[in-house]
Every structure is written in structure tokens, then in C-alpha cells.
Amino acid sequence: MNLPLVPNLIAGRAVGQVGADPLLVRNPATGQAIAAVAEADAAALDHAVQTADQAFQAWSQVPLGRRAAVMFKLRALLAESAEEIAGIISREQGKVVSDALGEVARGLEVVDFACGVPQLLKGEYSPQVATGLDVASWREPLGVTVGISPFNFPIMVPLWMSPMAIATGNAFILKPSPADPSAAVKLGQLWQAAGLPDGVFQILQGGPDVVNGLLAHRLVRAVSFVGSTPVARHIHSAAVALGKRVQALGGAKNHAIVLADSNAEFAANSVVAAAFGAAGQRCMALSVALVEDSIADEFVARVAAKAAAVTVTAGTEAGADMGPLISAAARDRAEAIISEAEADGAKVALDGRGFRPAGYESGFFTGPTVLDAVTPAMRAYREEIFGPVLAVVRVRDLDHGIGLINDNPYGNGTALFTSSGEAARRFELGVRVGMIGINVPIPVPVGSYSFGGWKDSLIGDFHIYGPESVSFYTQAKVATRRWPAPDQSPEASFHFGARSK
Numbered sequence: 001m002n003l004p005l006v007p008n009l010i011a012g013r014a015v016g017q018v019g020a021d022p023l024l025v026r027n028p029a030t031g032q033a034i035a036a037v038a039e040a041d042a043a044a045l046d047h048a049v050q051t052a053d054q055a056f057q058a059w060s061q062v063p064l065g066r067r068a069a070v071m072f073k074l075r076a077l078l079a080e081s082a083e084e085i086a087g088i089i090s091r092e093q094g095k096v097v098s099d100a101l102g103e104v105a106r107g108l109e110v111v112d113f114a115c116g117v118p119q120l121l122k123g124e125y126s127p128q129v130a131t132g133l134d135v136a137s138w139r140e141p142l143g144v145t146v147g148i149s150p151f152n153f154p155i156m157v158p159l160w161m162s163p164m165a166i167a168t169g170n171a172f173i174l175k176p177s178p179a180d181p182s183a184a185v186k187l188g189q190l191w192q193a194a195g196l197p198d199g200v201f202q203i204l205q206g207g208p209d210v211v212n213g214l215l216a217h218r219l220v221r222a223v224s225f226v227g228s229t230p231v232a233r234h235i236h237s238a239a240v241a242l243g244k245r246v247q248a249l250g251g252a253k254n255h256a257i258v259l260a261d262s263n264a265e266f267a268a269n270s271v272v273a274a275a276f277g278a279a280g281q282r283c284m285a286l287s288v289a290l291v292e293d294s295i296a297d298e299f300v301a302r303v304a305a306k307a308a309a310v311t312v313t314a315g316t317e318a319g320a321d322m323g324p325l326i327s328a329a330a331r332d333r334a335e336a337i338i339s340e341a342e343a344d345g346a347k348v349a350l351d352g353r354g355f356r357p358a359g360y361e362s363g364f365f366t367g368p369t370v371l372d373a374v375t376p377a378m379r380a381y382r383e384e385i386f387g388p389v390l391a392v393v394r395v396r397d398l399d400h401g402i403g404l405i406n407d408n409p410y411g412n413g414t415a416l417f418t419s420s421g422e423a424a425r426r427f428e429l430g431v432r433v434g435m436i437g438i439n440v441p442i443p444v445p446v447g448s449y450s451f452g453g454w455k456d457s458l459i460g461d462f463h464i465y466g467p468e469s470v471s472f473y474t475q476a477k478v479a480t481r482r483w484p485a486p487d488q489s490p491e492a493s494f495h496f497g498a499r500s501k
Contacts (some may be wrong), residue, residue, distance in 0.1 A: 002032060003018075003024070003035050003036045003189055004034070004035045004036070004183055004191035005017070005018060005035070005036055005204060005206045006025060006036065006037045006038060006039050006181045006185060006333060007038045007185065007203075007205070008038055008044060008202075008203055008204055008205050008282075008325075009046075009185065009188040009201075009202050009203040010044060010047060010048045010051060010179075010202050010203075010204075011048075011051045011198050011199050012192065012199065014185070015038070015044070016038025016039070016040065016044070016205065017038055018037075018038060019039055019487065020430075021037070021390045021481065022036040022037060022209065022487075023036070023037040023039060023151075023178040023205075024036055024037070025179065025180065025181065026030050026039060026179075026327070026453065026498070027091055027092065027093055027094075027363075028092075028093070028094035028323065028324040028325060028326055028363060028364045029094060029313075029314035029315065029316070029323060029324050029360050029363040029364075029365075030314075030328065030360060030362055030363055031328070031362040031363055031364065032362075036189055037178050037181060037205045037206070037241050037314065037333050038205055038492065039178075039205055039206040039207070039209075039210070040204040040205055040206050040210050040303065041459075042213060044204070045204055045210060045213045045217070047213065048173055048202050048204055048212070049144055049201065049217045049219050049220060050219070051169035051198075052144045052172075052173055052199055052200070052201040052202060052219075053143060053144050054170065054199060054220045055171045055197060055198065055199030055200045056141070056143050056144060056170060056171040056200070056251060058197065059166075059169060059171060059197060059200045060140070060141050060169040060170070061172075062066075062169075064069055064117055064118040064121060064212045065118060065143070065288065065370065066168070067166075067167055067169070067407070068115055068116070068117050069118055069195070070120055070166075070194050070195050070196050070227055071111060071114045071117065071163060071167055071194075072115050073114065073193075073194035073195060074111055074163070074190060074191060074194040074196075075108060075111045075115065075201075077190045077193055077194055078107070078108055078111065078159075078190060078447075079108065079192060081190060081480060082101055082105075082187065083101070083490045084105045084186070084417070085100070085102075085104055085155055085183055085186055085187075086100035086104060086456030087100075087444045088182050088183050088313075089154055089155060089180065089183050089315070090102065090179035090315035090323070091315075091484075092154070092179070092181075092182055092183070093151060093152070093154055093179070093315075094106040094279065094314075094315050094323040094324040094325065094326060094364070095278045095279070095281075095315050095323050095328065096315040096321065096322065096323055097315060097316060097320075099277060099278055099282070099315075101151055103155055103156040104155055104156070105299060106154040106156050106159075107155055107158075107159025107160065107446075108159070109447030109448075109449045110159050110160050110163050110448055110465045111159060111163045111447075111464075112414060112447055113163075113164070113465070113466060114163035114164055114166075114167040115196070116399050117167040118167055119165075119166065120168075120476070121138070121139055121168065121470070122479070123136060123138030123139070123448050124136065124137045124138050124156070125137075126139075128436070131264075132482050132483070132484065133480065133481070133482050134480075134481045134482070135478065135479070135480050136478070136479050136481070136484075137469050137476060137477065137478040137479075138476075138477055139168075139384075139470070139471075139474035139475065139476055139477070140169070140475060141168050141169030141170040141473065141474055141475075142170055142221040142245070142473060142474065142475060143170060143171070143219065143221040143412040144170070144217075144219050144220050144337065145165045145171065145172050145173070145175065145220070145221060145222040145223070145224070145473060146169045146173050146174075146175065146220050146222070146223045146224065146225070146376050147161035147162060147165070147172060147173070147174045147175065147225075147288070148175045148214075148223065148225045148226075148227070148235065149161070149174065149175070149176050149177060149225045149226060150177055150185070150213055150273075150407050151177035151179040151180050151281075151284070151326050152227050152278065152281045152282060152326070152386075153226075153282075154176060154177065154180045154181070154183040154327060155180075155183040155184075155186075155187060155466040158176065158183075158184055158203075158463050159187070160172050160226075160451070160465045161174070161224045161464070161465075161469075162174060162191075162201060163186075164236060164465060164469035164470065164472075164473055165222075165224075165469075165473045166184075166191075166196065166200060166201060166473050168473045169470075169474075170222075170370065170473055171199060171200050171201075171202075172200065172201050172202075173202045173204055173214065174188075174202070174203050174204070175203075175204050175205075175206070175210055175211060175214060176199070176203065176205070177247055178205065178206065178207055179326055179327070180326075181203075183462060184203055185203060188201060188202075188203050189209060192439075198219040198282075199429060199481060203311045207451055211235070212238070215235060215238045215239050215242070215244075216238075216242065216406075217385065218403040220239075220244060220437040221238045221245065221478050222244055222245040222246070222247075222473065223235060223244055223245070223246050223247070223248075224246075224247040224249065224251065224464065225246070225248045225251070226283070226464070227249075227251075228248045228250060228251050228457050229250030229251040229410075229457070229459070230466070232249065232250035232251075232459040233248075233250070233265070234250035235248050235459075236248040236459040236485070238462050240460070245472060246459075246460050246462070246464070246472070247460070247462040247469075247472055248458070248459040248460050249283070249451075249452060249453070249457065249459075249463075250373055250410075250453075250456055250457050250458065250459055251283065251384040251410060251412075251456065252283045252284065252285075252287075252384060252410050252412035252413065252456060252457050253375050253382075253383075253384055253408055253409075253410040253412075254284060254285060254286050254287060254288065254289070254410075254412055254413045254414060254415075254452065254484075255286075255288040255289075255290055255291050255401070255404065255405045255408065255414050255415075256270075256271060256274070256290065256311060256407075256414065256415040256416070256417065256441060257288065257290045257291075257292075257395070257398060257401035257402075257414075257415070257416045257417065257427070258271070258289055258291045258292065258295070258299060258417045259292050259398060259416070259417060259418045259420070259423060260292045260294050260295045261415035261419045261420055261423075262418050262439075262455070263304065263419065263439075264295065264298070264299065265302075265487055266417070266439070267299070267439075268299065268302040268303050268306055268415035268425070268500075269306065270285055270305055270417065270441040271289050271303055271390065272306045272307050272390075272437075274286035274309055274415075274441035274442050275287060275368075275388070275389075275390040276307060276308075276321075276322050276368045276388045276390070277321075278322075278323075279320065279322050279323055279366070279387060279388045280323050280334075280385065280386060280387045280388040280389060281325065281326065281386050281387070281464070283331075283412060283457075284413045284435075284442045284443075284444055285382070285386075285442075286390070286414065286415065286441055287385060287389065287390065287391060288374075288381065288390075288391045288392075289390060289392045289393070289394060290395045290400075290401040290404060290405075291390070291392055291393070291394055291395065292393075292395060292396075292397065293396060296372075296392070296394045297340050298393075298473055300349050300370065300372045300392055301349075303349075303367070303370055303390065303392075304349040304350040306489055307350050307368035307370055308350055308368070309370075310322050312355060312357055312367055312368070313359075313360060314358045314359075314360050314363070322388065323363045324360075324363045324364040324365045325365070325366060325387055325388075326364065326390050326449065328364050330364065330386065330387065331364045331365065331366050333385075333405065334366050334369075334385050334386070334387030334389055335353045335354075335366055336386070337379055337380050337383065337385055337387075337389065338351070338353055338369055338371065338380070338389060338404075339426070340351070340378075340379055340380070341371050341374060341379065341380035341391075343377050344373075344375075344378050344379075345373065345375070346371045346372065346373055346374050346375075346380065346391075346435070347371070347372040347373045348360065348368075348369070348370075348371060348372075348463050349370040349371070349372045349392075349428065350368060350369055351367075351369060352366045352367025352368050352369040352388060352389075353366065353367075353369070355367030357490075366388055366389075367388065368388045368390075369388060369389045370392065371389065371391050371392060372390065372392045373392070373394065374391040374392060374393050375393070376393070376404065376415065378391075381393065384410070398416075398418075398423055398426065398427065402426075402427065402430045402431055404430045404492075405431050405432070405433060406430075406431060406432045408455075409455055410453070410455055410456050410457045411432055411433040411434055411453050411454030411455035411456070411457050411458075412433065412434060412435065412438055412454075412457035412458075413435035413436070413442065413444075413453065414433040414437070414443075414444055415433070415436070415438070415439075415440060415441050415442075415443060416436075416437070416438055416439070417439055418438070418439070423440045432449070432452065432454055434452050434453035434454045434456055434457065434458065434463075435451070435452075435453065435494060439454070446467065447465060447466060448467075449466045449467075450463035450464065450465070450466035450467055450468040450469070451463055451464050451465055452464060476479075
């Protein structure tokens with residue numbers, strides 16, 4: 001097998017070799033293997049963590065202005081490399097190039113935020129809290145931190161993690177998805193070109209063994225994860241049990257309520273784009289439309305017609321709107337759930353099963369699918385499909401829709417389409433979901449806010465990027481100071497809490 005090698009990045013060097021049974025990277029549009037992954041073994045993992053710990057000792061003492069300069073340089077290099085990175089993502093993940101460029105842009109927002117690290121790490125100082133007594137507080141980095149990123153956003157999610165970890169003074173080890181790891185390698189090269197010292201950003205390739213090895217390593221202080229809820233639970237429980245901090249963002253089943261007073265054309269366009277963009281492989285994809293009864297027939301017909309017009313082909317093709325799923329297994333699961341819903345009574349308003357675009361018959365494609373008359377008992381409603389399937393559930397009114405959203409175990413993102421400010425306000429206050437859009441189908445916050453859901457969409461307490469990442473990647477330190485004059489001999493008190501006033 002003569003395939004390009006996707007290496008590890010350890011101590012500033014690309015290292016690793018293909019094993020006897022290597023992980024293969026496949027182009028989802030063709031099904032063909034295009035690269036082999038150099039999986040890190042236990043020795044390489046320990047070497048990377050030890051290197052990161054040594055690099056942290058020096059990097060944590062680098063002045064904030066110099067750290068910010070690296071962030072500014074990284075930002076410029078990412079912007080210059082956006083087209084190249086988007087091409088890598090499209091070949092390995094399958095999404096269309098324009099969507100991959102959007103992924104780079106959303107990651108840049110977090111780099112922008114990290115460029116302000118001198119402001120973000122400003123401490124507090126209170127002089128004369130008591131006679132001759134001053135108090136100061138500041139935040140310091142943790143040490144070795146780890147990011148475990150998913151296949152669906154191979155550059156954006158690492159950029160949600162690594163800039164904030166590194167800007168605040170930590171060393172960072174990225175474990176990318178083995179399905180599309182090459183964008184991470186490019187990111188590592190850009191960190192080096194930006195002037196980051198060797199060992200501060202490293203990459204370990206592989207699967208569950210690498211993840212579990214990082215979770216168990218005594219020098220790893222914090223772990224950031226984005227992926228499915230079952231894996232998020234495992235990572236959270238394993239790492240927290242060892243005293244590590246954890247950001248663990250899980251799965252989703254995002255609902256949009258479409259009220260009769262909404263702009264019908266705008267709502268339909270928004271739902272189609274949010275349901276079928278990236279083949280539905282987004283944790284913020286709109287997979288359920290809760291449509292008010294009085295407009296449901298018209299809305300389903302409108303959405304089905306628009307979805308049928310979506311251009312589905314390889315993401316690298318000009319004019320593509322939607323690409324393939326990541327694997328044959330993902331395609332087969334999505335189509336099995338469609339068939340099960342139909343058997344259970346759902347109406348298939350648009351059927352994407354068996355779709356094979358010309359020239360890409362061996363790819364992992366499922367066409368846009370619209371299921372009408374879905375009920376909460378159906379698997380198509382209950383489970384995260386992570387494919388181009390929109391489930392339409394008919395609701396009596398806004399309160400009925402809010403009730404369904406709140407009964408769902410996930411709480412990542414949700415949206416409301418309406419022209420009523422009163423309805424919007426009632427929706428914002430009533431739903432138990434972390435991120436809300438009002439006539440915004442995918443309400444991902446900008447980089448200066450934090451991203452995170454509720455319920456089974458977030459395991460633990462920490463959201464990702466923005467202000468919460470500053471808290472996650474640092475720990476507080478407080479100093480209480482007194483400087484008595486050489487000719488003074490103030491008495492020490494035996495009573496806790498007694499201070500000289």
C-alpha cells in the first residue's frame with residue numbers, strides 16, 4: 001500500500017509510520033483510500049506529553065505581548081491558507097469548499113479573541129483592604145492540555161480549543177479524528193510558522209487507545225472534547241475521576257419552531273440550508289421542524305421542493321451545495337432510520353435513499369430527505385441521525401412546540417421563525433436550550449461569547465471558546481500582602497478573621 005502518510009507532530013517534528021493494520025483516510029465522495037494515519041503508540045504518547053510539560057514551563061513565562069504576537073501571526077497565516085485548508089477538508093470530510101471556507105472563518109473568530117490575551121488575563125488589585133493590607137488576584141495556566149476533535153469540523157473545533165489554551169500559557173496536544181486528520185497537520189505547520197516554540201502545540205494521531213492514554217496520563221491537566229454524548233460521558237467521567245478539568249460537548253437534536261406568522265419563504269430557505277448543509281453533519285444542524293398545523297401542508301411542500309433542488313455531488317465540484325456523508329456506515333445508518341420512520345407511519349415527502357450522483361457512484365451519498373408526520377416516538381425523532389434528514393412534526397401552537405423541545409434530552413441549539421416579538425420573548429425565556437436563534441437557523445455565538453448546550457448536549461459545566469475558555473484554561477491565584485516598616489512590630493492575631501482596621 002503506497003499512500004501518503006498523515007504523521008504525528010511531536011517536539012516540532014513530523015513522526016510516525018504506518019502499522020500492519022493502518023487507519024485509512026477515505027475520500028467520502030469516491031470511497032477511495034487517499035492516505036494512511038501514523039497512529040501514536042504508548043511510547044510516542046508519553047514522549048509527547050513529557051515534551052509538552054517541558055515546553056509549558058518556558059511558554060507559561062513568555063510575556064503576554066509576545067504570546068499575542070504569535071496569535072496575530074497565526075491569524076494572518078490562517079487567512080492566507082484558507083483556500084488550501086478548505087480543499088483539504090473537502091477531500092477528506094466531504095463538505096463543499098464554500099462550507100469549509102466558512103469553517104475556517106468561524107475558527108478565525110476565536111483566534112481574534114485570543115489575540116486580546118493581555119486584556120483577557122488582566123488581574124485585580126485592591127489596596128488598603130485593611131490597615132497596611134493589600135490584595136491582588138490573577139490567573140495562571142494549568143500545564144498540559146488536550147483537545148479531542150470530531151470529524152465534522154476538522155479545523156474549526158481545533159481552533160475553538162488550541163488558541164485559547166496556548167494564549168493563556170498552556171501547552172496543547174491535539175488528537176484529531178482519524179477520518180480527516182490532515183487539516184490538523186496543516187494547523188500544526190502554521191503554528192510553527194507563527195513562531196510558536198516546539199512542543200507547545202503537538203498532534204497525536206489515532207483512535208480510542210490514544211484518547212484513553214491521554215486521559216490517564218498524570219501530566220495532563222485538562223481535556224476539551226467535542227463529539228457524541230456517549231463518548232463525552234466517558235471522557236468526562238474518566239478524566240474527572242483523575243482530577244482533571246473537562247470540557248465535554250455532546251450530541252444534539254436541534255428543533256426549529258415555524259409559526260404561521262413567519263415569513264414562509266425565508267423560513268423554508270433557512271430550514272433547508274440548516275438541515276442539509278454539510279449533509280446534516282453538524283451538531284447545530286436543524287434536524288426537526290415543529291410546524292404550526294395551519295401552515296404545515298404548504299410548508300412541507302415548499303421545503304421538499306427546495307430540498308429537491310439542492311445540488312448534491314463531491315464537495316470539490318463547482319456549484320455543489322451538499323456533499324457525501326463521512327462513511328458508508330454513516331450513510332447506511334441514516335437510510336435505515338428513514339426506512340424505519342416510513343414503516344412507522346411517517347410520510348416521505350422527499351426521499352434521498354439510494355442517491356448516487358453521476359461520476360461518484362461509489363461515494364457515501366444520501367440525498368436530502370424530508371419526513372412528514374413524524375412523532376416523538378419514532379427513532380427519526382429521538383436519535384441524532386447526523387445525516388441529511390429533516391423530520392417535520394406538526395404542532396398546535398408555540399407552547400406545544402416549546403413543550404416538545406423541553407422534553408427532548410438534548411439542548412444544544414434551537415430556533416424560532418416568527419414576526420412576533422412577544423412570541424420570540426416567550427420562546428427565549430421558555431426553552432431549556434443553551435443557544436437560541438430568532439429567525440436565525442444556526443445560532444452559533446460569535447467568538448467573543450461561549451458555545452455550549454444544556455442537558456445531554458453538555459456533560460459537565462464548561463462551555464467552549466470565549467470567556468468560559470479563559471476560566472477553563474487557567475486557575476485563580478490570590479495574594480494578600482503586608483509590608484510593615486522596619487521600625488514597626490505589628491502583633492499577629494490569634495483570632496482568625498481579625499484584621500487591623
